[in-house]
Amino acid sequence: xxxxxxxxxxxxxxxxxxxxxxxxxxxxxxxxxxxxxxxxxxxxxxxxxxxxxxxxxxxxxxxxxxxxxxxxxxxxxxxxxxxxxxxxxxxxxxxxxxxxxxxxxxxxxxxxxxxxxxxxxxxxxxxxxxxxxxxxxxxxxxxxxxxxxxxxxxxxxxx
Amino acid sequence: xxxxxxxxxxxxxxxxxxxxxxxxxxxxxxxxxxxxxxxxxxxxxxxxxxxxxxxxxxxxxxxxxxxxxxxxxxxxxxxxxxxxxxxxxxxxxxxxxxxxxxxxxxxxxxxxxxxxxxxxxxxxxxxxxxxxxxxxxxxxxxxxxxxxxxxxxxxxxxxxxxxxxxxxxxxxxxxxxxxxxxxxxxxxxxxxxxxxxxxxxxxxxxxxxxxxxxxxxxxxxxxxxxxxxxxxxxxxxxxxxxxxxxxxxxxxxxxxxxxxxxxxxxxxxxxxxxxxxxxxxxxxxxxxxxxxxxxxxxxxxxxxxxxxxxxxxxxxxxxxxxxxxxxxxxxxxxxxxxxxxxxxxxxxxxxxxxxxxxxxxxxxxxxxxxxxxxxxxxxxxxxxxxxxxxxxxxxxxxxxxxxxxxxxxxxxxxxxxxxxxxxxxxxxxxxxxxxxxxxxxxxxxxxxxxxxxxxxxxxxxxxxxxxxxxxxxxxxxxxxxxxxxxxxxxxxxxxxxxxxxxxxxxxxxxxxxxxxxxxxxxxxxxxxxxxxxxxxxxxxxxxxxxxxxxxxxxxxxxxxxxxxxxxxxxxxxxxxxxxxxxxxxxxxxxxxxxxxxxxxxxxxxxxxxxxxxxxxxxxxxxxxxxxxxxxxxxxxxxxxxxxxxxxxxxxxxxxxxxxxxxxxxxxxxxxxxxxxxxxxxxxxxxxxxxxxxxxxxxxx
Numbered sequence: 083x084x085x086x087x088x089x090x091x092x093x094x095x096x097x098x099x100x101x102x103x104x105x106x107x108x109x110x111x112x113x114x115x116x117x118x119x120x121x122x123x124x125x126x127x128x129x130x131x132x133x134x135x136x137x138x139x140x141x142x143x144x145x146x147x148x149x150x151x152x153x154x155x156x157x158x159x160x161x162x163x164x165x166x167x168x169x170x171x172x173x174x175x176x177x178x179x180x181x182x183x184x185x186x187x188x189x190x191x192x193x194x195x196x197x198x199x200x201x202x203x204x205x206x207x208x209x210x211x212x213x214x215x216x217x218x219x220x221x222x223x224x225x226x227x228x229x230x231x232x233x234x235x236x237x238x239x240x241x
Numbered sequence: 242x243x244x245x246x247x248x249x250x251x252x253x254x255x256x257x258x259x260x261x262x263x264x265x266x267x268x269x270x271x272x273x274x275x276x277x278x279x280x281x282x283x284x285x286x287x288x289x290x291x292x293x294x295x296x297x298x299x300x301x302x303x304x305x306x307x308x309x310x311x312x313x314x315x316x317x318x319x320x321x322x323x324x325x326x327x328x329x330x331x332x333x334x335x336x337x338x339x340x341x342x343x344x345x346x347x348x349x350x351x352x353x354x355x356x357x358x359x360x361x362x363x364x365x366x367x368x369x370x371x372x373x374x375x376x377x378x379x380x381x382x383x384x385x386x387x388x389x390x391x392x393x394x395x396x397x398x399x400x401x402x403x404x405x406x407x408x409x410x411x412x413x414x415x416x417x418x419x420x421x422x423x424x425x426x427x428x429x430x431x432x433x434x435x436x437x438x439x440x441x442x443x444x445x446x447x448x449x450x451x452x453x454x455x456x457x458x459x460x461x462x463x464x465x466x467x468x469x470x471x472x473x474x475x476x477x478x479x480x481x482x483x484x485x486x487x488x489x490x491x492x493x494x495x496x497x498x499x500x501x502x503x504x505x506x507x508x509x510x511x512x513x514x515x516x517x518x519x520x521x522x523x524x525x526x527x528x529x530x531x532x533x534x535x536x537x538x539x540x541x542x543x544x545x546x547x548x549x550x551x552x553x554x555x556x557x558x559x560x561x562x563x564x565x566x567x568x569x570x571x572x573x574x575x576x577x578x579x580x581x582x583x584x585x586x587x588x589x590x591x592x593x594x595x596x597x598x599x600x601x602x603x604x605x606x607x608x609x610x611x612x613x614x615x616x617x618x619x620x621x622x623x624x625x626x627x628x629x630x631x632x633x634x635x636x637x638x639x640x641x642x643x644x645x646x647x648x649x650x651x652x653x654x655x656x657x658x659x660x661x662x663x664x665x666x667x668x669x670x671x672x673x674x675x676x677x678x679x680x681x682x683x684x685x686x687x688x689x690x691x692x693x694x695x696x697x698x699x700x701x702x703x704x705x706x707x708x709x710x711x712x713x714x715x716x717x718x719x720x721x722x723x724x725x726x727x728x729x730x731x732x733x734x735x736x737x738x739x740x741x742x743x744x745x746x747x748x749x750x751x752x753x754x755x756x757x758x759x760x761x762x763x764x765x766x767x768x769x770x771x772x773x774x775x776x777x778x779x780x781x782x783x784x785x786x787x788x789x790x791x792x793x794x795x796x797x798x799x800x801x802x803x804x805x806x807x808x809x810x811x812x813x814x815x816x817x818x819x820x821x822x823x824x825x826x827x828x829x830x831x832x833x834x835x836x837x838x839x840x841x842x843x844x845x846x847x848x849x850x851x852x853x854x855x856x857x858x859x860x861x862x863x864x865x866x867x868x869x870x871x872x873x874x875x876x877x878x879x880x881x882x883x884x885x886x887x888x889x890x891x892x893x894x895x896x897x898x899x900x901x902x903x904x905x906x907x908x909x910x911x912x913x914x915x916x917x918x919x920x921x922x923x924x925x926x927x928x929x930x931x932x933x934x935x936x937x938x939x940x941x
Contacts, residue, residue, distance in 0.1 A: 100488050103508045111463060111506035116455035117448015119629070120507075121580050122661045126878040129580055157448035164447045172446045176438050176844065179852060180310030181445030182452060182580040182629025207887035214878060216580050216630050217310045218855025219848075220889040 088149045090115075091159025101147035105139075106130045108146050109156060117157040117185050121214070128213030131186040132156045138193040157185040160192065167237065168192045171230035179217035187213050191227050195234055201227060286414045288369035290342040291321055291362060294414075298393060298407030300327045302334050305343035306354045307601060308441060309579075309628035309635065310852070311907040312845035313354045315439045317362055319841055320355075323432045324366030324425065326390035327406065334440060336625035339607045339618075348602035350636045350736060352809040352905025355841055359903055360424075367422040375419075376412040377404055427839065427900050436844035441627070453599030453626040454584040454658065461586065461654040462491055464647050465510045468499035468667055471523040471871035472731055476500065478520035484513040493517070496646045498639075503651055507658050526731035527871035531673070534730050534868065535571065538675035538696035542569075546694050546724035549704050550712040555722030558690035562681020566759045568752055570678070571932045572744040574866035575671035575737055576873075576881060581629020582664045585644035588654035589614055594621045594645065599628035601635040609638035613645045632856065633736035637669055665881055666873040670866055671737030672697045676711060676748040686760030687770065688753075690720035695745070698734045699727050706736075710745025710912060715778055715807055716753065716771035732868060738856055742808045742912035747861070747933060750804050750916030754923060764803055764920065765791050777836050778807055781814040781897055785834035788895055789816035798822075799829065802920025804913030809905030811837040812897075815854070817890070817917035820925050821940055826862060828890040828918055833910055835894065838901035846906050847894040853910030854892055859883040861915035863934050 085098045090113070097108055104123075109115045109132070118141055121129030125140035132141045133155040160166045164173070168191045178184045187210065194201055194209040201209070206227055215223070287293045293301040302321050308314045314334050322329060339347055344357070370390045377395035378385045387399040394403040427433070444450035469475065481493035484502055489509025494501045500517060504510035559565060586597040587610070594614050600606045603623045610621045628635055644657035659667070674697035681690040691714070699707040704725040712723035737743055757767040765786050772779045782805065791801060798820045805814045818830040833850050840846045863882045867874040875881040919930035928940045 099506075100509070103506070107506055107508040110455075111508070114457060115448075116451075116457070119452075119580070120454065120582065120658070122877050123511075124661070124877050124879070127580070127661075160447070164443065169446045173442055176442050176848075178310075178439070178442055178445035179312070179848060180308075180580065180628060180630045181441065181450055184445055185448050188446060211885045211887045214580065214883055214885070216578060216632070216856065216859075216883060218852040218884070218889075220855065220884075220886040221851060221892065222848075223886060224889075 086146050086150045088151060089153040091155060097146065099146060102145045104142050105132065105144040105146055105149055105154070106141040109141060115156055115158055119182055119185055121183065121186070127183070128186040128190060129183050131189040131213070133189060133193060136193070136196065138190050157189060160188070166192060167233035168195065168226070168230040170233055171226040174229060175222050175226040177219050177222040177226050179219055183213060183215045187215065187223055191223070191230065194227070195231055199235055200231055286410050288372050288414060289365050289418060290337070290340070291365040292325060292369040294369070294373065294406045294410040296407050296410050298405050299331050299333055300325070300393070300406065302332055303337040304334050305337055305347055306358070307336065307349045307603065307625050307628060309349065309601065309631035311349070311354070311849060312439060312842060313349065314441050315437060316355055316842045316845055317358055318440060319432045319437060320358055320362035321366040323430060324363045325370050326392065328393035329432070331393055332440065339603045339623050345604070347604045348636065349631070350601055350633070352907040352909070355903045356810060356905060363424050364422065367424060368419055371419045371422050372413040372416045373406055373409050375416050376409040380404065380409070380412065433841050434839065434843065437842045438844070450627050452581055452629050453586070453597060454581055454629070456586045456597040456626060456656065458586060458588060458654040461656055462503040462505065462651060463507045463510045464501050464503045464644070464655050464657045465507070465514050465660065466496060466499045466501045466643060466647070466657065467514050467517050467519055468663070469521045469523070470666065471521065472526045472733060473524040474521045474527070475524065476519060477522045480518040483518065484516040487513040487516055492651065494647065494650045496643065496650065498643055501647045503647070503655065511660060523871060529730045529732070529868060529871050531573070531868045534673060535675060537728055537730070538571070541696045541726040541728060542675060542677040542694040546726040547704065548722065549708040549725045550721055550723040552722070553690070553720035555690055555692045555720050558720035559679060559681050559692065562689050563684040564682040564686070564759060565679065566682070566755055567679045568755055568931060569675065570748040570751065571675045572673060572747065573864070573933065574673045574732060574868065575860055575864045576665045576668045576866050576875070577632040577634035577737060578665060578881060578883065579628070579630025579632055579634060582661055583634070583640040583659040584657060585641045586654065586656045587641070587644035587648040589645060589649040592616070592620060595624065596622070596641055596645065597624040597626055598641050599626045599635060600638070600641060601628070601631045601633070602638060605636070605638045606641045609642040610645045613642055614649060632738045633740070634668065636736055661878070662876040665876055669733040669735030671743055672700070672734040674707070674744045676745070678748070678752045680752070680756055682756065682760045686762060688716070688718045688756050688760070691718045692722045693748070694724045694726065696726040696728050698729050698732070699725070700734050701736070706741045708745065709741035710806070710808070711749045714749055715775045717774055718771065738853070739808060739908040739911040742806055742908070743857070743860070746804065746806045746912030747915040747919070750913065751919050751930065754802070754916070754920045755929060758923070768803065768805065778805065778812045778814070781812045781834040781836045784895055784897060785814040785816050785832055788834065788893060789818070789832040791816065798925055800921040800924025800926070802917045802922070802924055804915065804917030804920065806909070806912040808912060809908050811835060811904030811906060811909045813909045813913055815910065815913040815917040817914065817921045819918050819921035821922070821937060824937055826918070826922065826935055826937060826940070828858065830891045830893070831914065831917065832893045833895065834897060835909060836897035836899055837904040837906050837909060838899050839903045840896050841903055843896055846896055849906045850894045850910045851892050853908060854914045855884050855889070857911040857914035858918070861918055861933055861935055865934055
């Protein structure tokens with residue numbers, strides 16, 4: 083089993099696992115980063131969303147072999163102190179209920195705001211419609227994204 | 242516990258026992274929740290089972306229920322803090338172990354947490370506060386009457402000095418627990434009734450909140466179990482040779498529910514399971530399919546059933562009615578599909594057992610572990626972790642028992658994980674049901690008689706879960722007769738958010754709308770008349786109707802519909818605005834008035850009302866589990882779709898101000914949304930929806 087080298091939350095990482103093991107299980111079981119959640123295993127629910135080279139990816143359907151040399155960011159690496167504009171807005175709007183899907187919702191929202199500083203309702207629908215929340219926090223998610231965009235713009239567009 | 246706390250003597254020895262149990266988590270837990278657990282030394286300062294004040298002035302509140310998103314950690318903390326007069330910013334929360342101090346059946350079912358804690362937790366907070374005040378009075382050598390508690394301090398009003406709770410903690414913990422401490426009048430509440438932010442939000446935006454599935458122990462193996470796809474099937478033969486060759490697989494162990502594959506990570510366990518070759522004896526359920534089940538329901542309801550409610554004389558009234566209306570309604574089985582798939586970490590040792598679980602039933606979890614290990618209850622510890630949703634599924638302890646079985650057999654700590662397919666195809670489902678109604682109107686078009694025959698699989702004892710929502714309608718109709726046929730085709734059924742009301746309120750509120758239409762009555766006017774003697778429901782109805790603008794001119798193709806429920810001790814009226822747009826049902830807006838008595842956390846009430854509506858809308862528009870030859874067809878979210886953000890209606894929640902004791906809230910709004918939408922679609926299209934999920938072809 084060849085070792086896979088990549089950058090994880092800003093630090094170099096090497097793992098030695100079977101090549102087809104999804105990134106999700108490498109993060110959770112091999113590396114102990116449990117903020118990224120297992121929800122469906124088929125890229126259907128969005129709970130496992132992480133960033134790979136800045137793009138939102140479903141880690142449950144991403145083999146570790148495809149990550150070699152890439153940069154991965156998980157919920158734990160978003161900010162050291164929950165001060166990413168999306169996290170600030172999530173706290174302000176008290177978004178989570180059970181909270182299980184929220185890592186994926188937040189990572190998807192951060193990726194949306196990285197490319198769209200003033201997202202419309204349609205932009206939010208398009209970006210978030212494949213992130214399932216069974217508690218029904220969709221209203222709060224929408225409001226928090228709008229608020230996060232404001233915070234981000236006030237900070238000068240920095241991510 | 243409730244009886245002990247209600248004005249009774251609190252027993253310090255039992256508090257300390259609880260303390261020892263809670264402290265045990267620190268020793269073994271590898272990945273602890275973000276709320277730091279108390280060490281055994283500091284835990285000795287507990288003032289009672291629910292309150293600990295540290296010498297550092299921090300207050301730890303023990304939340305004996307569980308958190309699945311419904312806001313219990315926050316709302317129960319509010320009950321304690323209201324009387325404790327502590328600083329909200331100095332609160333930490335912790336889930337304690339199972340202890341009879343916390344009641345005979347610890348768990349979160351039936352939207353009962355607030356109702357069952359309303360008195361007892363305020364009394365626990367008040368008793369702890371009195372001990373702190375007493376300690377201060379003794380220190381100052383003054384009478385208790387010149388002291389009062391305020392924001393984590395005790396104030397000497399005569400000398401205008403104050404001392405912190407932290408500095409009183411040790412002395413207070415040595416005082417006797419006072420009995421019969423008076424509770425505040427509701428007009429003096431400073432927390433209860435104020436919209437309050439959730440205490441668990443910070444941990445749920447950065448990945449640090451520990452759900453059951455996140456627990457990791459040293460030396461732990463990861464397990465999945467292969468089970469019969471046909472309900473009740475038994476293993477007849479096993480070849481595990483290929484599975485054992487999968488990298489990472491450590492062992493393959495037959496267990497009562499199937500075959501466990503253990504590996505050094507979850508993925509290898511899943512791959513190993515895929516490589517198993519198992520022969521199954523399907524058993525009798527293999528002949529059962531959705532079609533045959535509904536055929537049986539249909540045939541049975543053509544005959545009289547067991548009477549669940551009889552008011553007046555239904556048969557005679559039907560015979561004499563000026564107009565008779567008949568209709569048959571049906572709903573499918575539903576899965577719970579919480580976002581966190583079922584899982585459990587168990588560590589069975591020769592003389593003890595520990596379980597880490599996201600569970601709605603801690604006492605049931607412990608009983609299951611006791612049954613399997615043969616250990617004494619005191620030797621089994623249940624660590625309560627955050628649940629990624631429950632919706633009734635996590636009230637069953639089957640998945641906990643499985644983990645205990647695997648750990649017992651393997652001799653190591655084990656994390657059992659269910660895949661989404663396991664979750665969806667091995668659930669305890671919301672039962673499928675069919676209701677055959679016959680009603681009669683008097684000469685003026687008002688309802689005279691209401692009869693129904695319901696066929697489904699009852700559970701939980703008696704017929705209540707089968708008929709609640711149809712038999713206990715609040716409407717003053719002179720003659721009511723509801724009958725029930727218990728049909729058990731062998732598909733496991735159990736509690737699903739709002740239980741029998743989840744289907745029966747759809748049946749009853751839709752059929753009532755049919756009676757309005759048949760009698761030429763406005764649906765609001767009909768409900769007003771029939772609820773004349775139900776003032777709380779009537780007030781909620783008027784509030785919802787006013788806020789929704791009942792009777793206003795709507796955009797072309799839109800309709801308004803009402804859905805009303807009184808379950809879990811609360812009264813809820815929803816008015817939905819819906820249409821059919823581009824071949825799809827669209828719910829534009831939902832106005833919900835709720836009378837849940839005293840709203841402890843109005844922000845939490847609003848969250849739960851919205852949550853229940855989304856859950857009910859997923860079922861109304863999309864939900865359906867299909868049985869084919871004894872197994873479930875749907876396996877994942879592409880086959881069992883749920884509501885998405887772009888389908889979310891605008892939801893307005895209006896809370897009826899009330900000083901009545903609190904009702905439940907977690908299941909209040911799920912029953913009413915399906916009939917509100919179906920009735921709105923009738924208003925919009927003239928087509929009556931009599932089965933769920935709503936199919937757009939039924940509206941053409």
